[in-house]
Amino acid sequence: MKELPKRYDPHEAEPRWQKMWEDEGIYEIVPDEDSYTIDTPPPTVSGRMHIGHTSSYAQEDFYARFWRMKTGNVFYPFGTDDNGLPTERLVEKTKKVSSTKMSRKEFRELCHFTIKELLPEFVEDWKRIGMSCDFKTVYSTIDSNSQKISQHSFIDLYKKGLVHRKETPVAWCMTCQTAIAQAEFENKDLTSTFNDVIFKAGDEELIISTTRPEFIPACVALAAHPDDERYTHLKGKRITIPLYDYKVPVIFDKEVAIDKGTGLMMICTFGDKDDVEKWHRYNLDLRIIFTKDGKLNELAGDLEGLSIIDARKKILDTLKEKGHLVKQQPITHPVNVHERCGTGIEFLKSTQWFVKVLENKNKLLAAGKKINWHPAYMQVRYEHWVENLNWDWCISRQRYFGVPFPVWYDKRTGEPVIADESQLPVDPFVDKPKSVPESDWKHLVPEEDVMDTWATSSVTPQIALAMHGKQDLIPMSLRPQAHDIIRTWAFYTIVKSLFSKETIPWKDIAISGFVTDPKGHKMSKSKGNVVSPQDVMDKFSADSIRFWAAGAKLGDDIPYMEKDLVTGNKTLTKLWNASKFVIMNLDDYKGFNAKFEDLELMDRWILSKFNRLVKSSTDAFSAYDHSKVKFDVEQFFWNDFCDNYLEIVKGRLYDPKDTIEKTSAQYALSQVIEGILKLFAPIMPFITEEIYAMLPFENKTKSIHISSWPDFRKEWVDSEAELVGEDIVKAVQEVRKYKSANQLSMNAPVSMLRVLSEQDLTLAENDLIAVTKAESFDHELGEFKVDIE
RNA sequence: GGGCCCGUAGUUUAGUGGCUAUAACGUCGCCUUUACACGGCGAAGGUCCCCGGUUCGAGUCCGGGCGGGCCCACCA
Numbered sequence: 001m002k003e004l005p006k007r008y009d010p011h012e013a014e015p016r017w018q019k020m021w022e023d024e025g026i027y028e029i030v031p032d033e034d035s036y037t038i039d040t041p042p043p044t045v046s047g048r049m050h051i052g053h054t055s056s057y058a059q060e061d062f063y064a065r066f067w068r069m070k071t072g073n074v075f076y077p078f079g080t081d082d083n084g085l086p087t088e089r090l091v092e093k094t095k096k097v098s099s100t101k102m103s104r105k106e107f108r109e110l111c112h113f114t115i116k117e118l119l120p121e122f123v124e125d126w127k128r129i130g131m132s133c134d135f136k137t138v139y140s141t142i143d144s145n146s147q148k149i150s151q152h153s154f155i156d157l158y159k160k161g162l163v164h165r166k167e168t169p170v171a172w173c174m175t176c177q178t179a180i181a182q183a184e185f186e187n188k189d190l191t192s193t194f195n196d197v198i199f200k201a202g203d204e205e206l207i208i209s210t211t212r213p214e215f216i217p218a219c220v221a222l223a224a225h226p227d228d229e230r231y232t233h234l235k236g237k238r239i240t241i242p243l244y245d246y247k248v249p250v251i252f253d254k255e256v257a258i259d260k261g262t263g264l265m266m267i268c269t270f271g272d273k274d275d276v277e278k279w280h281r282y283n284l285d286l287r288i289i290f291t292k293d294g295k296l297n298e299l300a301g302d303l304e305g306l307s308i309i310d311a312r313k314k315i316l317d318t319l320k321e322k323g324h325l326v327k328q329q330p331i332t333h334p335v336n337v338h339e340r341c342g343t344g345i346e347f348l349k350s351t352q353w354f355v356k357v358l359e360n361k362n363k364l365l366a367a368g369k370k371i372n373w374h375p376a377y378m379q380v381r382y383e384h385w386v387e388n389l390n391w392d393w394c395i396s397r398q399r400y401f402g403v404p405f406p407v408w409y410d411k412r413t414g415e416p417v418i419a420d421e422s423q424l425p426v427d428p429f430v431d432k433p434k435s436v437p438e439s440d441w442k443h444l445v446p447e448e449d450v451m452d453t454w455a456t457s458s459v460t461p462q463i464a465l466a467m468h469g470k471q472d473l474i475p476m477s478l479r480p481q482a483h484d485i486i487r488t489w490a491f492y493t494i495v496k497s498l499f500s501k502e503t504i505p506w507k508d509i510a511i512s513g514f515v516t517d518p519k520g521h522k523m524s525k526s527k528g529n530v531v532s533p534q535d536v537m538d539k540f541s542a543d544s545i546r547f548w549a550a551g552a553k554l555g556d557d558i559p560y561m562e563k564d565l566v567t568g569n570k571t572l573t574k575l576w577n578a579s580k581f582v583i584m585n586l587d588d589y590k591g592f593n594a595k596f597e598d599l600e601l602m603d604r605w606i607l608s609k610f611n612r613l614v615k616s617s618t619d620a621f622s623a624y625d626h627s628k629v630k631f632d633v634e635q636f637f638w639n640d641f642c643d644n645y646l647e648i649v650k651g652r653l654y655d656p657k658d659t660i661e662k663t664s665a666q667y668a669l670s671q672v673i674e675g676i677l678k679l680f681a682p683i684m685p686f687i688t689e690e691i692y693a694m695l696p697f698e699n700k701t702k703s704i705h706i707s708s709w710p711d712f713r714k715e716w717v718d719s720e721a722e723l724v725g726e727d728i729v730k731a732v733q734e735v736r737k738y739k740s741a742n743q744l745s746m747n748a749p750v751s752m753l754r755v756l757s758e759q760d761l762t763l764a765e766n767d768l769i770a771v772t773k774a775e776s777f778d779h780e781l782g783e784f785k786v787d788i789e
Numbered sequence: 790g791g792g793c794c795c796g797u798a799g800u801u802u803a804g805u806g807g808c809u810a811u812a813a814c815g816u817c818g819c820c821u822u823u824a825c826a827c828g829g830c831g832a833a834g835g836u837c838c839c840c841g842g843u844u845c846g847a848g849u850c851c852g853g854g855c856g857g858g859c860c861c862a863c864c865a
Contacts, residue, residue, distance in 0.1 A: 004824095192864090210865060223865085256865080265865035272864055333864055344864095380793055381860060388861065483859085518800085520858075551802080551813095555794085557858080559801070563814055566827085573827050581824030631803065635812075643829080647822095654823085733830090740819060740831040747822040 004583060004694065008576040010541030014686045018127055026703045027068070028134045030468050031075035036067040037476040039461050039506055040133060041489070042079035042141060045118050046090035049125035051523065052482070054533040055549035055558055056512035057131055059626060060480035062550065063510070064132050065682035066621040067477075069709040075473075077464040078126070078133035082115045083141040084453030085176060085340050088401045090114070100177075104400050104429070111401040115140065125534065130542050130685045132705060137467050141456045142403070146463045147425035150456040151406040154395075155418055156500045157355060163395070165416065167351040169269070169276045170394055174294030174308070175343040178398040179352050181452060182391045183488045186339040189332050194261065196327035197319060200240045206231075207326065209261030211333065213319065214311040217244050217300045218268040220284040226252040228263050242324045243315070244301065251282050270347035272336075273390065288349055292398070308346075353405065353449070354392035357495055361386055364491075367498050371509055374624040375555040378483060378511040385487040393495065395455040402450030408433055411443050458492035461505050479506040483513065483555065510624050513557040520559055531560050543684040544568030550630035550683045571634065572687050575680070578642050579691045582673045585653045585666065586696055592667035596715050600652070600661055601764040603668035604718045605725025606645045609636065610672050611716040617679050618709065626683070633679045641672060644729050651770025661766075670697070675710045724759045727784060728768050731755045734786035735772040749773040752789040756782035 021027060031037055038060065043053060068074040088099055091107075091114045099107045119140075127135060139146055157163040170179045192211040199206045199222065208222070222239050224231035231250070238247035255274065256265060269286050270276050278284070289300045296303045296311050302318070303311040319325040336345045357364065364386050373379040396405070406419035406426045419426045420434040428446030436444065456463075465471045474497060481489055490509060497505035516522055517529040524530065536545055547568035552558035596604065613636050620628040649665040674695060681688040681704050692704035701707040735753065739746055753774035755761055761768065761779045769777050 006825095007827095187861090187863095190864090194865090208865080212865080215865095257863095261865060267865090274865080334862090335864055375794090377793060384792065384861065487860090514859095516858095561801070561814085564801080567813065570827050574825065577825035577828085579824085584824075628803085631812075639812095642824090646824080647829090650823095736830050743819055745820050745822060746830065747820090 004580045008572060008687060008690065010543060010572065010686060013690050014128070014130070014542050017686050017689050018130070021132070021703065021705070022127075022135055024702060025134075025136065026706055027074075027076060027132045028136060029073060029075055031465065031470050031473055032073070033473070034071070035073045035075045035473070036071055036478070037075040037465070037473055038064055038077070039464065039476045039479040039493075040077055040079065041481050042081040042139070042457065042460060043122075043126070044081045044086050045115055045122050046086040048122070049129075049533055051531050051533045051536070051560060052515045054129055054536075054545055055515050055552065056480065056482050057126065058129055058546040058549040059512050059552075059554070060478075060510065061129075061131050061546075062626045062682045063478060063480070063621070063624070065685060065705055066709070068132065068705060069678065069681065069707060070618075072706065072708070076133045077137065077139065077467065078123075078131070078135055079139035079141065079460065079464065080119065080122070081141045081453065081457050083146075083456050084397070084402050084450075085178075085399060086453070087111055087115065087142075088399060089340065091401075099400055107400050112142070115142070128537060128542060129533070130546065132685065139463050139467060141453070141460075141463070142401070144425050145466055146456055147403045149459050149462050149466055150403045150451060151419065151424045151426065152421060153459050153462070153496055153500055154451070154455070155406060155421055158418060160499065162360075162499050163353060163355050165351060165353050167349065169279070169347045169349045170352050171391075172292070172346050172348040172350070173338040173341065173343050174290075174346055175341045176338065176399070177292055179350060179394050179396060180338055180345070181394045181454070182389065183454070183491070184339050185336045185345060186342075187334050188337045188342065190335045190344075191330060191332050194329045194331050195316065195319075195325060196262070197242060198324045198326060199242060201234055201237050206234075206239065206264060207262045208264050208266055210266060211331070212268070212271055212312070213315050214296070214300075214303065214308060215266065215268040215271050215289070216241060216315065217303070218271070218287045218289040219248055219266045220269055220279070220287055221248050221267040221282065222250045222264055223253050223256050223267050223278065224250065224264050225256045225258045226254060228256075228258050231264055243318060243322070248285075251278070253278065269349075272347070276347055286349065290346060290348060292348065292350075294346070352394050353396040354394055355495065355499075357393050358389060358391070360499075361389065363498060364494060367494050367504050370504050371494075372507060374508060374510045375553070378486065378509075378555060381483065381486050382490060385491060393492070395452045396449040397452050398448075399450055402453060403456050404428055404450055405447040407447040408436075408444040409447065411445055416447075417444065454488055454492045457489060458496045460493065461497065474501055475504050476506045477508060479509045481509070481511060483511045486511070508624070511555050513552060513555055516557050516559050518559050518561045520557070523560075536565060540565045540569055541572065541686070543572055543686050546683055546685075547571060547630070550626055553627045554624055571638075572684065574638065574642065575684075575687060575691070578637075578646065579673060579677070579694070581646065582669045583694055583696060586670055588658065589663070589666040589670065589696075592663050596718075598664075599668065600664040600767070601721050601724055602645065602648050602728065602767050603664050604721035605728075606640065606668055606672055607716050608718040608722050609640055609725075610675055611713055613679065614675065614710045615712045618712065621682070629679070630683055633676065637676050637680075641676065644732065645672075648728070648732070648767050648771045651767065677704060678707065678710050681705060724761060724763050727755075727757045727759045727761060728764050730784065731757075731761070731768060731786055732771055735774075735788060738788045747773065749775055750788050751775045752778070752787070754778040754780070754787040756780050756785040758782070758784070
């Protein structure tokens with residue numbers, strides 16, 4: 001008999017197969033109209049793969065592999081998102097430089113250099129978990145192709161009047177010193193102090209509670225609720241601002257909460273979003289007290305040049321000194337901070353580029369309905385985000401490492417000059433617009449801002465397809481992503497696709513959940529409950545981590561528990577051993593030429609059950625329900641196939657002669673083992689590949705992953721075999737129970753076995769006798785019952 | 790405050806109106822049986838969060854609670 005390795009070593013096998021797939025180009029295709037196309041999320045080089053990545057990328061890879069086997073035509077690109085602030089921050093940190101202290105050119109070059117340096121090792125993690133992307137054609141969101149497409153998209157929207165430049169109050173990060181978009185806000189509970197400050201209306205003293213006393217010089221009005229009788233008499237009066245001694249009006253607005261603080265509030269330009277709205281609505285004065293680096297300016301008087309924090313301390317001291325501060329009490333309140341750096345968001349008036357999303361909410365909502373969301377309820381999140389948008393999408397950033405706007409300004413008029421589409425990509429610092437004659441170049445100044453990173457990652461379908469010149473294949477088939485970036489990546493991609501191509505970007509969107517710790521808490525460095533996927537793969541294997549990831553449904557969070565990885569490893573071992581057993585027993589198998597009906601009953605039983613598994617697994621994968629596939633295939637493999645079928649046919653297989661009964665079993669074994677490997681292949685691509693390579697069959701493909709997915713076979717539907725087979729298995733279980741209760745080994749003979757059954761068990765009586773070691777067997781028709789002696 | 794999701798053995802979970810409610814891990818007992826002791830067989834373990842309703846029939850559908858998670862809003 002054939003000797004096979006006793007153990008499977010994933011640490012040896014996995015890199016070997018990964019290399020083979022890449023060397024042989026197993027996953028390389030040029031996409032066409034029939035391709036299943038995937039808009040792969042490009043990870044950000046600014047960090048290593050974390051365990052949340054592992055599960056969600058594993059899950060999307062299940063679908064890539066399933067559809068590849070089903071259709072033979074899957075376009076699964078890979079890219080990295082190297083654009084924008086995350087990379088800038090990484091470079092500043094690792095290279096110990098400051099973007100503001102070097103030239104734009106130098107800093108941009110250092111960013112490019114750093115990415116090149118990090119990329120190869122970074123991508124290794126994605127290869128290691130068995131992503132079946134084409135790693136030979138890889139994009140970066142900052143490469144020249146991406147810049148070209150991103151700029152092209154900008155020009156397209158500009159020409160359609162969907163992007164415009166406007167001076168307006170905009171959310172601003174003092175640390176990153178750039179405008180930011182609504183989607184980049186994050187909530188944080190911060191401790192602060194409520195300060196009761198005296199304002200004066202003539203001789204009357206009014207108390208205002210504020211957490212932001214440094215905004216006093218920016219106060220342009222006081223506001224109260226129109227029904228608040230404490231303040232209605234102030235109508236038409238002008239209030240004196242303490243320390244600064246200028247006067248502001250009182251406005252009455254229903255949005256003011258009567259019970260908050262003293263019911264009287266400052267309107268400042270601009271303390272928050274509400275201030276911006278009220279400033280517009282009541283046409284108030286503008287008193288901007290910040291410069292763009294977060295220092296106070298001359299309007300703040302004594303506070304000029306101080307940071308916000310220092311200014312707050314100083315003004316509180318002065319207020320106290322002059323008797324204007326009557327009370328202080330600590331509070332905790334939610335504050336909007338910039339998600340990239342955690343700095344509190346301020347509002348500044350500045351000129352920025354905006355994409356007009358607000359006036360297109362209805363179209364965006366309609367587009368969301370045309371996409372199939374998995375799970376379906378995730379669509380609601382998208383809808384709520386769109387419905388509640390308050391601002392147009394600000395796409396300009398006062399940063400360095402991003403895709404430049406293809407824009408210059410004419411110094412004489414201030415009007416923008418847009419690049420010609422044929423000259424993209426352009427860097428306005430280096431290039432000149434085609435439309436302007438050389439003699440007028442001296443009048444041009446380049447746009448200094450760069451685009452927001454999302455302005456480019458929102459065209460990943462175009463970027464990925466453009467690598468093959470197939471941009472017309474939008475909508476793509478699938479967008480896989482996590483739920484935290486529905487409001488950014490999913491939303492912005494829909495915006496871009498709808499605005500420039502009048503279509504949805506993809507037909508299906510699969511939203512993965514997060515990985516939590518065993519108690520269901522989010523993993524975070526500060527909690528110290530982070531698990532590194534690299535360590536997990538060292539200890540277990542890529543296949544076992546994928547097997548674990550397959551257990552979570554789309555959209556569901558999944559707790560990381562090491563015991564699940566142990567289970568995964570056990571499944572690998574079981575698959576290895578069962579396959580080894582089957583392959584050994586196929587040693588003398590020369591094929592089976594008879595019809596399905598001529599097979600032994602138990603062989604038809606396992607094939608019929610397998611056939612149903614094929615159907616349910618195909619349906620489940622098609623419906624984006626990978627966890628059902630995992631559950632069902634695992635059950636079938638371990639329970640039906642290993643514990644029952646293999647035990648039952650051992651008697652026939654051990655016959656040294658080539659009997660027809662043995663050949664029948666060998667036929668079933670060969671069909672089922674290959675089928676199980678194929679059904680498991682999307683989830684555990686390495687071990688299934690390893691075993692597939694050992695199968696003693698002809699007509700195998702070079703890789704199981706480009707073999708065909710099993711077909712449902714009508715001729716294998718055999719309800720009689722299934723009914724009889726189930727009773728045979730039940731009878732076997734009764735005998736096992738008897739032996740267990742009597743402390744007998746499973747090999748121990750029983751002298752008498754009598755089974756009552758509605759089915760004709762004589763059809764498989766030899767198998768039943770062999771597996772139970774019954775010395776005599778009796779079968780009668782009747783309600784199921786087993787007697788053993 | 791608004792919205793979405795989820796409450797099933799000790800734990801993680803299957804279950805989209807119909808047998809005695811899944812399975813894995815854990816616990817306990819047994820079995821060294823020529824694929825596998827990283828195994829096999831078996832046992833114990835459940836008020837399917839609570840209350841009401843619809844139905845011949847509800848873990849499943851509807852209403853109302855309670856509890857947990859997430860998203861959004863709340864920033865004076």
